[in-house]
Amino acid sequence: MKILKQLNKIVFKITLILFFYNCSFANEPIDIWKIENKNVINKENSTSNINASNNLNTNTTLSVQSSSEIMINKEIESSAIKLAGLYDPAQNGLKIDMWSNSDGELIKSILNKNLNRNLSEFSKKILDIALLTNSYIPTNNITEEEFLEFKFNHLINKKDFELIKEFLINNSEVSNKNKLIKFYSEYFLSNSEVKKACEIFNISGAITDKYLNNFKIYCLILEDKKEQAQLLFDLSKELDEIDIFFENKFNILMGYTSKDEIISDENILYFHLSHKTNYDFNYEPKMDSPRYIWSYLSSSNILKNANSFEIENPEDLRLLERATHENVFDERELLDAYKKFQFNITQLLNAKDAYKLLPDYEGRALLYQRLLLSVDVEQRLSMLSELYKSFQKKKLDNAFDNEIKVILKKIKKDDVPSNFTTFYENHTDNKLKKERKIKFNNKKIHQSKLLNYFLNKTSLPKAEKETNDILKKIKRNKKYIFSTKDMILIESLKSDGVKIDKKYSNLYEYNFQFSSDIKQMLSNGELGLLLIKIVDIVGESNLEDLDINTVNLLVSTMNELKNVDLRNEILIEVLPLKV
Numbered sequence: 001m002k003i004l005k006q007l008n009k010i011v012f013k014i015t016l017i018l019f020f021y022n023c024s025f026a027n028e029p030i031d032i033w034k035i036e037n038k039n040v041i042n043k044e045n046s047t048s049n050i051n052a053s054n055n056l057n058t059n060t061t062l063s064v065q066s067s068s069e070i071m072i073n074k075e076i077e078s079s080a081i082k083l084a085g086l087y088d089p090a091q092n093g094l095k096i097d098m099w100s101n102s103d104g105e106l107i108k109s110i111l112n113k114n115l116n117r118n119l120s121e122f123s124k125k126i127l128d129i130a131l132l133t134n135s136y137i138p139t140n141n142i143t144e145e146e147f148l149e150f151k152f153n154h155l156i157n158k159k160d161f162e163l164i165k166e167f168l169i170n171n172s173e174v175s176n177k178n179k180l181i182k183f184y185s186e187y188f189l190s191n192s193e194v195k196k197a198c199e200i201f202n203i204s205g206a207i208t209d210k211y212l213n214n215f216k217i218y219c220l221i222l223e224d225k226k227e228q229a230q231l232l233f234d235l236s237k238e239l240d241e242i243d244i245f246f247e248n249k250f251n252i253l254m255g256y257t258s259k260d261e262i263i264s265d266e267n268i269l270y271f272h273l274s275h276k277t278n279y280d281f282n283y284e285p286k287m288d289s290p291r292y293i294w295s296y297l298s299s300s301n302i303l304k305n306a307n308s309f310e311i312e313n314p315e316d317l318r319l320l321e322r323a324t325h326e327n328v329f330d331e332r333e334l335l336d337a338y339k340k341f342q343f344n345i346t347q348l349l350n351a352k353d354a355y356k357l358l359p360d361y362e363g364r365a366l367l368y369q370r371l372l373l374s375v376d377v378e379q380r381l382s383m384l385s386e387l388y389k390s391f392q393k394k395k396l397d398n399a400f401d402n403e404i405k406v407i408l409k410k411i412k413k414d415d416v417p418s419n420f421t422t423f424y425e426n427h428t429d430n431k432l433k434k435e436r437k438i439k440f441n442n443k444k445i446h447q448s449k450l451l452n453y454f455l456n457k458t459s460l461p462k463a464e465k466e467t468n469d470i471l472k473k474i475k476r477n478k479k480y481i482f483s484t485k486d487m488i489l490i491e492s493l494k495s496d497g498v499k500i501d502k503k504y505s506n507l508y509e510y511n512f513q514f515s516s517d518i519k520q521m522l523s524n525g526e527l528g529l530l531l532i533k534i535v536d537i538v539g540e541s542n543l544e545d546l547d548i549n550t551v552n553l554l555v556s557t558m559n560e561l562k563n564v565d566l567r568n569e570i571l572i573e574v575l576p577l578k579v
């Protein structure tokens with residue numbers, strides 16, 4: 001009996017996967033990158049299916065033997081999947097085997113170092129191309145699961161949900177995709193966007209995760225597909241994958257029962273179901289409540305108003321600070337609460353020392369009040385610095401990250417004492433830079449009208465004529481000294497096909513050489529590894545802050561890859577005179 005029950009579970013599991021797998025992919029878009037692989041798989045499967053069908057009786061719906069054959073075929077199909085990505089390799093001068101010859105240990109080392117860095121926009125763009133270009137998955141010292149994990153983490157860090165959807169649609173057969181599905185669905189559910197949370201299940205394909213399976217059952221009910229929900233629930237229950245909490249909530253949602261007051265915050269789905277099935281829902285978050293709890297309470301408008309927090313209650317104030325840190329309340333509401341504290345004149349005059357003797361939240365209130373009373377710039381900066389450190393110490397940085405900029409904006413940079421310059425610059429909002437226009441200077445090649453070619457304002461033949469005209473003038477002016485930027489510009493023109501007259505070919509000597517490791521990557525076709533190596537080199541630096549040798553390396557690499565768009569972006573950011 002025990003063996004029979006296990007066999008029944010296998011049969012149910014296979015039926016469940018096949019049923020929802022077929023339903024999910026009925027309207028799936030064609031992925032041109034997988035056509036070749038699928039044809040190979042289909043040929044293998046067609047042979048095995050013919051053999052299997054000869055062994056089946058007409059009255060047999062599903063036997064243990066056919067089940068195992070299906071499982072074997074599934075394994076063949078899974079193992080044949082070698083492609084994962086979105087972008088056409090040719091789009092960026094890459095190849096479909098851009099990772100095939102690379103050492104997985106080196107790939108893992110570079111990606112582990114850089115995925116969680118505060119990368120510059122250019123580095124992010126390169127990493128995007130490296131990880132999301134459609135390519136074969138590397139196999140040397142790295143598993144498929146490890147490499148896909150890097151892709152998934154990159155997509156999650158980007159928080160580009162349309163891109164996640166596109167990836168799942170075009171890579172429906174990749175393994176371990178549950179992580180992406182869970183991130184997508186939980187994000188929108190925590191923000192009370194239930195329809196958005198459920199839409200991912202319509203394009204995600206087969207699901208093998210118990211939690212996501214429950215999520216899908218709930219979404220089927222919401223979409224008024226109760227028969228499918230019931231079938232999926234029954235199959236899952238047969239496999240012992242339904243716990244008592246979800247079963248109770250399922251019965252209420254299906255209309256079988258009417259009351260259940262149990263609240264669970266085990267995960268965002270259970271918390272949401274607790275809210276939706278309990279008419280008297282009441283939940284008080286704690287200091288260590290997960291972020292999704294705060295987001296859900298805020299977006300569902302079921303968290304008490306900031307004004308209702310009592311300053312006499314330490315737990316209330318700490319909760320208010322945490323909620324502000326989680327962006328549930330506006331920072332001004334927290335600061336207004338700080339104003340309600342009563343301090344004596346001695347405490348206010350000696351705030352920098354006195355706050356250390358008070359509970360942390362009360363100390364922050366004292367520092368803020370003293371800040372408001374300060375007129376001297378240095379004293380204001382001193383109080384502001386102490387207040388920020390206090391927030392930072394308790395890992396509540398977000399509770400004060402906007403207001404600190406507002407306060408500093410009222411202080412002129414010229415009035416800031418030298419001992420607070422770094423603090424001032426680190427917390428002043430300098431992200432919005434005034435767009436500067438290019439000013440051409442034909443006395444220098446790298447600032448001349450030749451830049452119009454890289455701005456896509458001049459054709460290649462015209463750029464060729466202008467280049468030779470400028471070189472002709474320079475040959476007459478023997479005092480002109482070619483800078484590295486000049487050489488970078490001309491070499492880029494030559495890379496695109498501009499022909500320099502022989503009489504000007506000896507005007508300068510260009511000695512750039514790729515390092516041995518990059519030479520090897522180029523010769524071995526290790527273009528994926530080369531891209532993440534560039535990410536590692538550029539890191540957090542903006543293009544305009546890079547030294548000329550690094551700029552030369554980047555431009556030469558893009559010329560080698562024939563990636564004109566990225567090459568032009570670098571040149572236009574680094575070479576021109578801007579006013």
